[in-house]
Amino acid sequence: MEITVRTAVERDLPVLLALYRELNPDDAALPPEVARAGWEHIAAQQGRTVLVAEAGGAVVGTADSIVMPNLTRGGRGILFVENVVVAEAGRRRGVGRRLLDAMVDLAEEAGCYKVQLLAADDAYVHTFYAACGFEPRAQGFRRYLARGA
Template sequence: MTITIRPASQTDLHGLLALYAELNPDDTPLSAESAGSIWKAVRHQQGRTVLVADLDGTLVGTADCVVLPNLTRGGRSILVVENVVVSNAHRRRGVGRHLMEAAVQLAESTGCYKIQLLAADGYEAHTFYEACGFRPLAQGFRRYLDRGRPAGPAGSDR
């Protein structure tokens, strides 16, 4: 099994949408037109790299990375990682670790002083990120702005 970690390309949109459907199965699927428009904006956003884990032409994982310029820490940037997904069929095979190693390399190559991410509640996710060298050093907060959709229960990940 050879996993290649690389920046996503235009042809990866379908595979990314399939991975995101595993991440958030209750989401209403985007129309092809909407997904294409959003993907174009993502691809052209300066400092943004959507990493994909490619296994023989099939996307089996992804991590969305954004380098944020910063006026503290001597002007060194911050890498924010979001939407980390490994397909259910390929978990516990090193895919996630390869993605996180690539994110660290991206942060180092762009002069970032830290990588920041939020992890869903749960022992498995927290154990994984700690095994990748991340430490739970801060309390995270979220405020969802789902207009027209009911909010999830207090404390939920919605």
């Protein structure tokens, strides 16, 4: 299966939303105007890149990233990766690996010193990220904020 990775564009929004539903099935669907406004904000952010992976003419995966400028490590930035998802039909075919390789390429092009991502507590996901060259080097912490607050 030939896999092509490219930067997402506005016309990809419906398939991105479908992929995100696979990632977070409990999330309520976004109203179209909220989704479009969100996309416009994302597309305008400096250092922000949403990639999509295509196979067989269809988008089958995505990953989102942003470069955070930095005043340590010689001023080299950090590329943060979020919302990595491959459609169920495209899993175990190299799509996720191609997306992560493309993220590493983006980081190198931006002069970053590291790529950072958080992973769910899922042994399969941890094994996948390790196979892609990522190491569990720190413990992550999160604080979720109340909705509507």
